[in-house]
Amino acid sequence: MNLSCTSTTIKYLIFIFNFFFLITGIIILAVGATVKTVYTEYSYFLDDKYFSLPNMLIATGAIIFFISFFGCCGAFKESWVMLSIFSVLLVVVFIFEFSAGIAGYVLRDKTISYLENTLQENLKSYNSSTHDIWDLIQSKFECCGATSYEDWSTVLSGYQLPVSCCPEKSGTTGVFYCNSYTTSATTTSTTQSITEGSSTTSVSTSSTTEAVSSTTAASTTSTAEASSSTTTASPASTTEASSSTASVSTSSTSESTIPSSTAEPNPLPSGPGRRRRDVLAEDPTPTTPPPESTSTPYQTGCATAFGSFIKKHAVQIGGCALGLAIIQILGIIFSCYMVRQLKNSYYST
Template sequence: MECSDIMRKYSRYLLVLFNLIFFGVVIISVGISAKAYFNDFDKFLDDKYIYVSDLLIIIGAVIFVIAFFGCCGAVKENSCMTTTFSTLLIIIFILEVVAAVSGILLKHKTEEFLEQTLSTTMKQYYQNNTEIETVWDKVQREFQCCGIFNSTDWTKVNKTEGIPLSCCPMLPGATNEFTCNTTNAYKEGCLEKFGDYIRAHATTVEGVGIGLAIIQLLGIILACYLAKAIRSDYETV
């Protein structure tokens, strides 16, 4: 068996498994994970964060669909279906690049929009807005932070109510009469600690987009090689 025949035989199986199992599963998993992370704090985030994670999920789902063309084209050695598969892979490659670029842009704009969002929602905390109150308490407890820059931000917003209990670590044996103030509150602001969390996940989206786009080039090369080999057989016959 010639070297070209061996390459052709294994390239078609590698092509299908490569895109169907690896890319489909990995991209959908990352997209769902990112969406779950961002959804927990959606009141503080720009919708673009949710859209980028949705884009990854869509890319993964589309890969499962177009893998049908790859399977049929590779098994039946159909030039038309293999060429269609190659074209669709190029489109997927472009979408992955878009996801990566979006991750980069979001990461660099995180502090700017987050400061504005935190400032706006902080004013709504004492206005019977249960959703805003819940998210603020969740952020402060989970990231052990208080206010935007520090605990004094709360006293500027509402001097009579004091600062939320979520700003302070609950000591063992503490009762409902526990008072949270600027003395025993968390020292770091949420802009920095929560911002680091958001940037980290934006970096994940960015890395996945760039990494998979680079690897996807191998899939495109394999698909183009297989389509060319099949066409060459037809022309020879």
């Protein structure tokens, strides 16, 4: 069958295209198998839709090997029937790849919210069935809890955290503690309490000083007035006035100083304005703090750290599928043109 120069060029271009098409099949197959292997390690926390995309890529890669055979044989034998089948299969592969690409990007956007719900639900089963996968994720991705390490407070008692929540320090010997208790928080609260207590003490001291000073001044004034009023009296009356003045001064001084030292203390104030010092007075029993954590727990939640890892592979699926789908368009155009030329040549003879 005689072909024009353009058709002959298209014929050899189809051979070249099938060679690259075969390579793209290998790439798609490898990407799908790799992502599926990675996801299988964390299959407990991943839904079936995270495995459907890699499976689709694996199936598409296998189909491409079969399609390449039709393309090469059809171009070599100049059979428009085989090239027509090749064109139809290229369209099917294009639809598969384009769908996988869109699904990969949609899956990426929903990964974080999906993992937050899934990880929160599986926190309660840590002590029974999920401790291995939780420890793997937290140690590998340096995260703790679903959104933060505080999520474990609803599952574990007190300040306790899984050991995988804390980074290992080289050279650590003996017991390794991992919890949310740190001395910095305790020091801060203690400092605030001491500051508030010292301010209360200063207020009490200043008020006591003012009371004693006013009492002393009053005593001195009354003594001076009594002494001046009795200066012109007789010695006997002077002695009596002095004695009475001294007794008055003594009694007034004792009456003024007794309330500040022996009077009943004021009842503890109640309500939102109560001082920290008064609260400590009501509850003097201290609580024993747990051992301090050997290292500071990870601050990032696993929904973010682990989710970024899953999103990255979802983007790889989407980018690979969409990129190769664009290449398929060239093969579809070449094969359709070749089929048209072969049909025209076949029916013209």
